Amino acid sequence: MATKRMNILVYSGNGSTAESVKHCLYSLRRLLSPTYAVIAVSGDAIIKEPWTASCALLVFPGGADLGYCRTLNGDGNRRISQYVDRGGRYLGFCAGGYYGSKRCEFEVGNKKMEVVGNRELAFYPGTCRGCAFSGFVYHSEAGTRAAPITVSKTALPKGSVPDTFRSYYNGGGVFVDAPKFKDNGVEILASFTGELDVDPGEGSASVVYCKVGDGAALLTSTHPEFAAVNLDSDVDIPGLDKVVNALKEDDQQRIDFLKACLLKLGLSVNQEQTATPSLSRLHLSSAIVADTAKLVEALEDIITMQDGEEYIKDENDIFHLEKPAAWSLGSLANALPGSSMKDPGNEQSDNAGDQDKIIDYNKIVKRLVIHDKDQPESKATPYFNHQAFFANLAHYDGQSRESDGTFGKNLLYGEVVTSTNTMLEKNTQLLRRLPTGFTATATVQIAGRGRGTNVWVSPAGSLMFSTVVRHSMSHMLQAPVVFLQYLAALAIVEGVHTYDSGYQRVPVRLKWPNDIYGADPTDPSGKTFVKIGGILVNSYYSTSEYLSVVGIGLNTTNASPTTSLNALKPPVPFTLERLLARILTCFSSLYIRFIRTGFDRYFEDLYYKHWLHSEQIVTLEAEGGIRARIKGITTDWGLLKAEELGWEDRATGKVVELQSDSNSFDFFKGLIKRKE
Numbered sequence: 001m002a003t004k005r006m007n008i009l010v011y012s013g014n015g016s017t018a019e020s021v022k023h024c025l026y027s028l029r030r031l032l033s034p035t036y037a038v039i040a041v042s043g044d045a046i047i048k049e050p051w052t053a054s055c056a057l058l059v060f061p062g063g064a065d066l067g068y069c070r071t072l073n074g075d076g077n078r079r080i081s082q083y084v085d086r087g088g089r090y091l092g093f094c095a096g097g098y099y100g101s102k103r104c105e106f107e108v109g110n111k112k113m114e115v116v117g118n119r120e121l122a123f124y125p126g127t128c129r130g131c132a133f134s135g136f137v138y139h140s141e142a143g144t145r146a147a148p149i150t151v152s153k154t155a156l157p158k159g160s161v162p163d164t165f166r167s168y169y170n171g172g173g174v175f176v177d178a179p180k181f182k183d184n185g186v187e188i189l190a191s192f193t194g195e196l197d198v199d200p201g202e203g204s205a206s207v208v209y210c211k212v213g214d215g216a217a218l219l220t221s222t223h224p225e226f227a228a229v230n231l232d233s234d235v236d237i238p239g240l241d242k243v244v245n246a247l248k249e250d251d252q253q254r255i256d257f258l259k260a261c262l263l264k265l266g267l268s269v270n271q272e273q274t275a276t277p278s279l280s281r282l283h284l285s286s287a288i289v290a291d292t293a294k295l296v297e298a299l300e301d302i303i304t305m306q307d308g309e310e311y312i313k314d315e316n317d318i319f320h321l322e323k324p325a326a327w328s329l330g331s332l333a334n335a336l337p338g339s340s341m342k343d344p345g346n347e348q349s350d351n352a353g354d355q356d357k358i359i360d361y362n363k364i365v366k367r368l369v370i371h372d373k374d375q376p377e378s379k380a381t382p383y384f385n386h387q388a389f390f391a392n393l394a395h396y397d398g399q400s401r402e403s404d405g406t407f408g409k410n411l412l413y414g415e416v417v418t419s420t421n422t423m424l425e426k427n428t429q430l431l432r433r434l435p436t437g438f439t440a441t442a443t444v445q446i447a448g449r450g451r452g453t454n455v456w457v458s459p460a461g462s463l464m465f466s467t468v469v470r471h472s473m474s475h476m477l478q479a480p481v482v483f484l485q486y487l488a489a490l491a492i493v494e495g496v497h498t499y500d501s502g503y504q505r506v507p508v509r510l511k512w513p514n515d516i517y518g519a520d521p522t523d524p525s526g527k528t529f530v531k532i533g534g535i536l537v538n539s540y541y542s543t544s545e546y547l548s549v550v551g552i553g554l555n556t557t558n559a560s561p562t563t564s565l566n567a568l569k570p571p572v573p574f575t576l577e578r579l580l581a582r583i584l585t586c587f588s589s590l591y592i593r594f595i596r597t598g599f600d601r602y603f604e605d606l607y608y609k610h611w612l613h614s615e616q617i618v619t620l621e622a623e624g625g626i627r628a629r630i631k632g633i634t635t636d637w638g639l640l641k642a643e644e645l646g647w648e649d650r651a652t653g654k655v656v657e658l659q660s661d662s663n664s665f666d667f668f669k670g671l672i673k674r675k676e
Contacts, residue, residue: 004530004562005056008036013043015067015095016060017139020223024061024093026358027225031259034558035268043071052083057265060096062170062223064138066115068099077120085213089265090123094172097219100210101128106173107136123210123217125184130173132206132221134197141237144170146246147222148193149206151257155187159260159269164193165253166246167206168231172221174198178205185211189218189261209264218265224258227251230358279364279446280415282319283381285371287390287409293372295410295435296321302429312368316426317418319368324380361418361446368412376413383443383460384413385577392581402589406437407467408581417442420466421551425538431547434468437588441465441580445553461558463576466551467584469591473544478598481546482638485514485537486599486607487590488550492516492533493610494590495583502571508532510611512633512640516554517612521567529612530562552583599635608632617649618642620656628656 008028012021021040029038036056045051046058058080060068072080084090092100102122106115107130130136135143147169151161178188179202190207192200207220228247233240247254262269286292296303303310303321310321369376375386389411397405417423420440424431442464471481489510497504507519509529516533519526533554539546555564556574566573594603608614616630620642627649628642634657644654 005054006036006531006562007051007054008032008038008057008059009041009046009051009055010038010059010061011043011046011068011096012040012061013046013067014071015065015069016063020062020093020095022358023223023226023230024059026230027227027258028059031255031262031269032267033270035270043068043076046072046079047076052079052086052088055083055088056267057089057091057262058083060090060092060099061225062094062096065095065099065104065119068095069119073120081121084123084215084217087214089215089267090121090212090217091261091265092123092217092219093223093225094170094221097124097175097221098128098130098173100124100217100219101126101173101175103127104173105129107131113138121217123212124175124178124186124208124219125181125210126178127176128173128219128221129176129198129200130221131171132174132192132196132198132200133169136171141170141231141235141240144168144237144240144243146243146250147206149190149222150193151190152188155189155209156257156260156264158263160256161260162250162253162256165250165257167222167224167250167254167257168226168228168247169222172206172223174200174221175205175208175219177201177203178208179203189264190220190257192221207261216265218261220261224254224261227254279361279366279417281322281367281369282412282414282417283369283371283376283386284410284412285375285386286411287393287405289372289374291410292370295438296370296372298433299430302433311365312427312430314427314429316362317423318365319430320365322367322369324369324371324373324376366414366423381413381415383415384441386411386413388575389577389581392578393585396582396585397588400585400589402592403585404588404592406435407588407591408437408439408584410435410438412438412440414440414442416444416446419445419551420464421536421538421549424466424468425549431468431549432542436468436470437584438468439465439580439584440467461556461564463554463556463579463583464552465580466549467587469546469548469550471539471546471548473546475595476546479594480637481539481548483594483599484539484548484550485535486603486633486638487587487594488535488537488552489514489516490603490606490610491583491587491590492535492552492554494606495579495586496565496574498586499574499579499582500571506565506568506570508565508568508610510607512611512613513638518555518563518565518568521563521569532562532564550587554579599638604632604635617645620644620658631655 010021010024025038032038090100098104099119100121101119101124103118104115105127107113108116133145137143146166148164148166150164153161174192174196178186187209188205189209192204192206196204206222210217228244228251231244233244259269284292302312304313312319378385393408397403420442424440444460445464469484493508493510496506496508509517511517514535515531517529518532520528520530536551537548539548556576556579557566558564613630618628618630620626620628627645629645631641631643633640639657639659642656644652646652
């Protein structure tokens with residue numbers, strides 16, 4: 001088994017600023033998606049979660065590095081140092097550059113702002129001294145400038161790099177005496193041009209690359225991740241408009257430099273930037289067309305009128321209800337990604353079509369087409385065939401002894417959405433009125449969610465969907481809601497293996513508690529497995545039942561970021577519509593049986609048949625580092641059972657039970673650590 005490094009983690013905890021985090025996410029996603037998942041991560045997660053094995057790059061953005069120290073000094077920094085020393089990569093912008101240096105000297109002599117002290121990471125073995133240019137003001141653009149820097153092309157041999165360009169600067173330091181640390185593995189990638197307002201020692205390094213054990217750190221004083229298009233030149237600060245205009249003129253050089261830095265860190269970088277996608281229309285339909293109107297009737301008490309148009313205004317999103325009759329072919333282009341059609345009262349609708357700016361998707365009104373006369377035609381949803389989906393759903397339901405046709409009979413589809421889980425779970429007025437089995441699916445997600453520090457990359461070719469389960473309290477004694485994640489995992493594997501004859505040999509397995517793994521096609525031995533899917537279940541109690549949203553992401557036809565089902569050599573390639581129908585009918589059958597029998601011996605045998613962990617030996621950090629052998633899961637609450645091992649790995653008789661929602665798991669390193 002193996003874990004691929006596919007996560008780019010951007011620190012968003014104490015000390016970071018929201019703006020710096022947003023700029024990091026924006027620029028890195030455009031250059032690295034879908035090969036990597038670029039996600040924000042808290043300080044608590046860095047200290048407690050098993051993130052190191054799957055992390056390709058740890059990024060510290062701008063902010064105030066004292067906040068970083070308060071949160072991460074000690075355990076957090078030890079984990080970061082070990083991660084880098086063992087082959088990981090660290091990227092520090094501005095405050096992240098100070099933080100990655102052996103010593104920070106900031107505004108020495110300024111009693112209100114002075115910060116001086118040694119830093120634990122010490123990737124750069126010298127001092128980062130600032131501000132390189134005077135005028136810095138916290139939480140302001142007052143000290144901003146377009147700082148000219150000279151690039152070392154010999155240190156950045158990959159990619160097309162400029163000789164010079166102007167980079168966003170606001171409070172960064174200079175890496176003092178950088179040329180003197182050449183023998184320590186330090187390379188100067190770029191230097192400030194002109195005089196600085198602090199003593200830089202020898203040289204005037206603004207960006208350095210530091211070899212650290214088997215890994216590396218790249219520290220920069222300026223902000224090459226800040227795109228001028230996302231800066232507000234209308235702020236009442238003298239000269240800011242000129243700074244923004246200068247940065248706009250050098251934006252391509254900025255992009256080329258940032259690409260070269262990421263290549264220097266060993267990452268796979270897109271040749272062309274991935275454009276920020278625009279949201280598409282949503283399409284609501286049903287297996288039986290008349291059921292769509294019935295579903296809308298159930299929503300009547302939350303539908304409001306504005307200027308003669310119907311809206312659902314919920315906690316997270318606003319939905320504008322449309323009828324296909326009013327949706328002419330002339331407006332077809334507006335339904336596809338890239339449209340910039342305005343919506344009444346939607347202050348950000350112009351931004352929806354702007355491919356180059358940071359967009360707050362939660363503020364964009366979502367257009368919802370109600371198909372109550374017929375199912376959507378292919379010209380309306382060219383990347384999802386509704387007729388094929390509903391036909392396959394009926395076919396598989398007809399073959400099943402348990403499925404009652406509930407799951408998938410009401411379908412919400414969008415070509416580009418924020419997150420199917422978010423649309424259902426975070427809009428509670430809508431969720432309370434949706435029936436069990438209501439399913440939302442999409443071709444592309446732009447804000448996919450995962451468990452803990454995991455976020456599933458959601459490019460085209462992934463099967464992404466979320467389904468609603470209304471789980472009565474009367475079932476809880478025999479069938480606890482916690483088992484929904486296990487049923488979902490079983491439904492995926494069983495759905496793949498019963499897709500058609502010959503598919504039972506497709507090598508997919510379960511990783512406890514909620515991940516799907518496939519055999520790595522690059523390993524001829526077939527012993528290496530990589531993640532191809534994940535499950536996220538969110539539940540909350542509401543008037544005698546649990547309302548649950550079961551979210552699933554499964555790489556099906558796309559090769560990135562790991563591998564996909566179609567790379568596992570099935571008899572005939574999977575199609576998204578048919579696979580979705582098969583997984584939903586499997587989930588329906590499993591859920592109906594689960595309500596009747598609980599997680600009985602049938603489910604145990606089925607689960608162990610597919611999981612990766614039988615008799616695996618792990619280390620239990622929470623129990624003092626004891627070794628233990630995985631024996632299974634409990635059938636009452638789904639806890640992981642581990643048998644303690646003593647001398648020569650002989651069982652001691654002690655059994656430890658661990659919860660899936662209060663522990664961190666890195667089975668591939670043989671480690672289990674309880675969260676605190």
